[in-house]
Amino acid sequence: xxxxxxxxxFNASKRLLRAYTHAQNMLxxxxxxxxxxxxxxxxxxTMEVMSEEEYKITMDDAYIEAVETLxxxxxxxxxxxxxxxxxxxxxIRKVRCIPKDEYLEFSKLTTQAQHVWxxxxxxxxxxxxxPYLEKLVDYSRRFAGxxxxxxxxxxxxLNEHENGLSMAVLDEYFGLIKEKLVPLIKRIGEAxxxxxxxxxxxxxxDKQRELSGYLMDVMSISRDNCAIGETEHPxxxxxxxxxxxxxxxxxxxxxxxxxxxxIHEGGHALYELHTGDELYGTSLAQGASTAMHESQxxxxxxxxxxxxxxxxxxxxxxxxxxxxxxxxxxxxTFYRAVNxxxxxxxxxxxxxxxxxxxxxxxxxxxxxxxxxxxxxxxLPALWNSLYKEYLGVDVPNDTQGVLQDSHxxxxxxxxxxxxxxGSAYSAQIYSHMDKDIGVAALVREGRLSNIVDWxxxxxxKYGAAKKPFELLEESCGEKFDPHYYIDYLTDKFTKLYEx
Numbered sequence: 001x002x003x004x005x006x007x008x009x010f011n012a013s014k015r016l017l018r019a020y021t022h023a024q025n026m027l028x029x030x031x032x033x034x035x036x037x038x039x040x041x042x043x044x045x046t047m048e049v050m051s052e053e054e055y056k057i058t059m060d061d062a063y064i065e066a067v068e069t070l071x072x073x074x075x076x077x078x079x080x081x082x083x084x085x086x087x088x089x090x091x092i093r094k095v096r097c098i099p100k101d102e103y104l105e106f107s108k109l110t111t112q113a114q115h116v117w118x119x120x121x122x123x124x125x126x127x128x129x130x131p132y133l134e135k136l137v138d139y140s141r142r143f144a145g146x147x148x149x150x151x152x153x154x155x156x157x158l159n160e161h162e163n164g165l166s167m168a169v170l171d172e173y174f175g176l177i178k179e180k181l182v183p184l185i186k187r188i189g190e191a192x193x194x195x196x197x198x199x200x201x202x203x204x205x206d207k208q209r210e211l212s213g214y215l216m217d218v219m220s221i222s223r224d225n226c227a228i229g230e231t232e233h234p235x236x237x238x239x240x241x242x243x244x245x246x247x248x249x250x251x252x253x254x255x256x257x258x259x260x261x262x263i264h265e266g267g268h269a270l271y272e273l274h275t276g277d278e279l280y281g282t283s284l285a286q287g288a289s290t291a292m293h294e295s296q297x298x299x300x301x302x303x304x305x306x307x308x309x310x311x312x313x314x315x316x317x318x319x320x321x322x323x324x325x326x327x328x329x330x331x332x333t334f335y336r337a338v339n340x341x342x343x344x345x346x347x348x349x350x351x352x353x354x355x356x357x358x359x360x361x362x363x364x365x366x367x368x369x370x371x372x373x374x375x376x377x378x379l380p381a382l383w384n385s386l387y388k389e390y391l392g393v394d395v396p397n398d399t400q401g402v403l404q405d406s407h408x409x410x411x412x413x414x415x416x417x418x419x420x421x422g423s424a425y426s427a428q429i430y431s432h433m434d435k436d437i438g439v440a441a442l443v444r445e446g447r448l449s450n451i452v453d454w455x456x457x458x459x460x461k462y463g464a465a466k467k468p469f470e471l472l473e474e475s476c477g478e479k480f481d482p483h484y485y486i487d488y489l490t491d492k493f494t495k496l497y498e499x
Contacts, residue, residue: 009066033229051107097146117409126398154370157414194336203255236268267300274460289468294422309443343391362416424485
């Protein structure tokens with residue numbers, strides 16, 4: 001196939017694929033925010049048809065010939081189309097390794113599993129979800145074997161979510177977490193704890209919704225291009241840089257939960273909203289990796305959102321919305337309360353210091369699942385024992401335990417470690433950004449747009465055109481160093497608890 005003809009075929013097919021993806025994402029977003037529970041049957045059928053059509057386009061002989069032609073001639077292409085072709089060539093190679101019937105069945109299974117998970121969590125019924133989880137693990141093992149038979153299946157999925165990750169790398173990384181942070185957590189457990197009772201008062205949900213909008217404005221998130229919805233498990237969905245959706249979940253007696261979900265998901269949204277215009281309409285118009293994306297959500301949630309300067313900035317609004325609940329509470333008291341370190345059950349609501357231990361538990365559970373050392377039926381018992389071992393807490397039920405996260409229902413195995421690695425990225429990026437522009441002063445003055453500008457120039461605008469380690473090294477002038485993360489947490493919590 002001639003080069004220009006190959007480009008025309010590639011661009012036409014990608015445009016059609018983007019439309020299918022947009023439609024599927026819209027259907028999914030509706031299904032978990034607004035649609036009735038009974039939508040699952042029809043939605044599953046529709047998603048199966050769309051997946052089959054996507055498969056036909058991707059596996060079309062002319063399309064594959066076009067991609068292979070462009071890959072062979074990639075040195076003749078400009079940077080952006082060359083990177084897109086490299087990614088597409090690898091993606092097609094992987095899909096071609098998977099039997100079509102299994103590929104389509106897996107797509108239908110994930111749609112069903114996600115809805116069953118919602119029901120199972122709501123009713124504390126792990127037995128309802130377990131057969132789906134067993135099938136998802138089995139499919140994921142087989143797919144990894146088809147694509148990379150030379151690798152352990154779990155190593156394949158780790159690398160899929162974050163290039164360069166493996167069990168060997170993470171065993172060393174989490175070893176450092178356990179060595180340095182566990183003793184600090186123990187010391188803090190013996191120290192005087194901050195006052196937090198005011199956070200248990202009733203905070204009306206309509207006022208919490210108003211707070212969500214205010215926080216989005218403070219973060220300089222364009223309301224013309226980013227909407228907020230409500231769902232069981234908060235997430236961000238990127239249709240394109242002009243349409244990004246974030247979600248949250250409101251609890252009347254846990255206002256900090258939604259507050260920090262909005263800030264966290266807002267960090268994801270800022271990344272997507274500021275990818276380069278030249279990437280629009282390409283597969284590169286998204287975050288560089290799972291962990292790099294998480295670095296932004298965790299940076300805004302914790303390093304900025306839980307900073308003394310940010311609390312002082314937003315506290316007048318908090319007092320305005322919740323005058324009775326915050327009567328007699330100062331900004332300093334609120335700051336200490338939202339930074340309290342206390343081992344807990346729920347990962348998404350874990351404090352900044354114990355958070356990575358929640359990730360460690362999921363990492364070890366997934367390793368055992370994929371190694372065949374534990375079955376899906378035995379998973380709740382393993383989960384509960386790991387929570388007792390690492391966090392010292394008893395798990396009262398599966399809703400608050402093994403069913404709390406949605407990720408496995410979508411087949412996202414090997415994804416969880418990126419949360420912790422992303423936090424380590426964020427500490428390193430923040431340190432270098434602070435040296436350049438003085439983050440604390442900007443936050444104090446409410447000039448978060450300056451922070452977004454710095455991140456846009458060094459990370460956001462490149463989308464997935466550059467690899468995460470490449471972005472990290474270019475923005476920081478050095479390779480990945482997890483000690484920034486350890487030092488940041490040690491310094492912050494030592495001072496906070498006056499150790």
